[in-house]
Amino acid sequence: MxxxxxxxxxxxxxxxxxxxxxxxxxxxxxxxxxxxxxxxxxxxxxxxxxxxxxxxxxxxxxxxxxxxxxxxxxxxxxxxxxxxxxxxxxxxxxxxxxxxxxxxxxxxxxxxxxxxxxxxxxxxxxxxxxxxxxxxxxxxxxxxxxxxxxxRVPTEADxxxxxxxxxxxxxxxxxxxxxxxxxxxxxxxxxxxxSADEWEEFESGYRYDTEVWLATHPDHPLADETRERVDRQRSTWVNGYRxxxxxxxxxxxxxx
Structure with a gap:
């Protein structure tokens, strides 16, 4: 490709x-x-x-x-x-x-x-x-x-x-x-x-350019693998260590 x-x-x-x-x-x-x-x-x-x-x-x-x-x-x-x-x-x-x-x-x-x-x-x-x-x-x-x-010490669910x-x-x-x-x-x-604000600034900034790119290039040959990677990264934060x-x-x- x-x-x-x-x-x-x-x-x-x-x-x-x-x-x-x-x-x-x-x-x-x-x-x-x-x-x-x-x-x-x-x-x-x-x-x-x-x-x-x-x-x-x-x-x-x-x-x-x-x-x-x-x-x-x-x-x-x-x-x-x-x-x-x-x-x-x-x-x-x-x-x-x-x-x-x-x-x-x-x-x-x-x-x-x-x-x-x-x-x-x-x-x-x-x-x-x-x-x-x-x-x-x-x-x-x-x-x-x-x-x-x-x-705090995380639980198994965390x-x-x-x-x-x-x-x-x-x-x-x-x-x-x-x-x-x-x-x-x-x-x-x-x-x-x-602080929580510093974390949110970093986590959002880390993915910002890629999220904007995905929204404007949905049919790009690399869009699917990029979307999967970014969604996984974001989930580990909002559903995990946040x-x-x-x-x-x-x-x-x-x-x-």
């Missing part, structure tokens, strides 16, 4: 950040990071690196590196860096973060990407990711970790509506995550969680 790429829906074009993160919350995070005057910033699972670029704008002496395995997102990040005059201060690198030697640095961003620090053959373990983050940051350095947690194979063991509670961070050698300087799965943003300081 031959299709014209210009006929396909844009990928995540309606999202500023690849996660439930508002402009206001991002600004506060950036201000706290920039106040520490980092010399180098590492973004793990950076996507197109919007938050990384904003940190570099707020900390003009800093240089940054963003790691991801999605070439399309990285290309978007490089284009954004060029537009903002930051291309000489940031590198977007297509590589795995597993076992990376790109530390130690003064600041790390790891939002929704801690799995990139863990063995993909094993169940995701935030404790392992936190120990890796501590290895990669200098004493006194900052880490902003965005991590999923259970707002889990049945989520992603395939969802288990109660997939996430910790918020208190459990904070305890793991302390055990890994951090102090939790700031603890915050995504109000149960939370995202916390932990600003952590590495203990000397």
């Amino acid at each position: 031959i299709t014209n790429e210009s006929d396909l829906p844009p990928r995540l074009g309606s999202l500023t950040f690849h996660g439930p993160l508002s402009e206001a919350r991002a600004t506060r995070m950036i201000e706290r990071l920039a106040a520490a005057e980092p010399a180098d910033v590492l973004d793990i699972g950076c996507g197109w690196g919007e938050l990384l670029l904003r940190v570099l704008e707020a900390a003009p002496a800093a240089k940054g590196a963003g790691l991801d395995i999605n070439a399309e997102d990285l290309a978007r990040g490089r284009a954004l860096a060029e537009e903002r005059g930051l291309a000489d201060r940031v590198a977007f690198v297509e590589e795995s973060a597993l076992g990376t030697d790109r530390g130690p640095v003064d600041a790390i961003l790891c939002l929704g990407s801690s799995h990139a620090l863990c063995d993909p053959e094993l169940p995701h373990d935030p404790a392992v990711a936190l120990r890796e983050l501590r290895r990669l940051v200098r004493p006194g350095g900052r880490v902003v970790l965005g991590e999923g947690f259970w707002e 889990l049945a509506g989520m992603w395939p194979g969802a288990r109660a063991e997939d996430h910790f509670t918020l208190g459990g995550l904070v305890d793991l961070a302390i055990e890994a050698g951090f102090r939790p300087a700031w603890i915050e969680t995504a 109000g149960i799965l939370g995202i916390t943003y932990l600003t952590l300081v590495a203990v000397a």
Whole structure:
């Protein structure tokens, strides 16, 4: 089957950040990071690196590196860096973060990407990711970790509506995550969680372009498989983890 790429829906074009993160919350995070005057910033699972670029704008002496395995997102990040005059201060690198030697640095961003620090053959373990983050940051350095947690422990009925194979063991509670961070050698300087509005903005923005495309291209050769994928994604949210799965943003300081 031959299709014209210009006929396909844009990928995540309606999202500023690849996660439930508002402009206001991002600004506060950036201000706290920039106040520490980092010399180098590492973004793990950076996507197109919007938050990384904003940190570099707020900390003009800093240089940054963003790691991801999605070439399309990285290309978007490089284009954004060029537009903002930051291309000489940031590198977007297509590589795995597993076992990376790109530390130690003064600041790390790891939002929704801690799995990139863990063995993909094993169940995701935030404790392992936190120990890796501590290895990669200098004493006194900052880490902003965005991590999923259970707002309440899900029932079997809740889990049945989520992603395939969802288990109660997939996430910790918020208190459990904070305890793991302390055990890994951090102090939790700031603890915050995504609001319902941030979740709705993200979830709707994630599918917006594709939903509009489906409405205007109902007979496209790829419409059926795209519709099935998007309907499945949306259902796991509205019929599954909505109000149960939370995202916390932990600003952590590495203990000397």
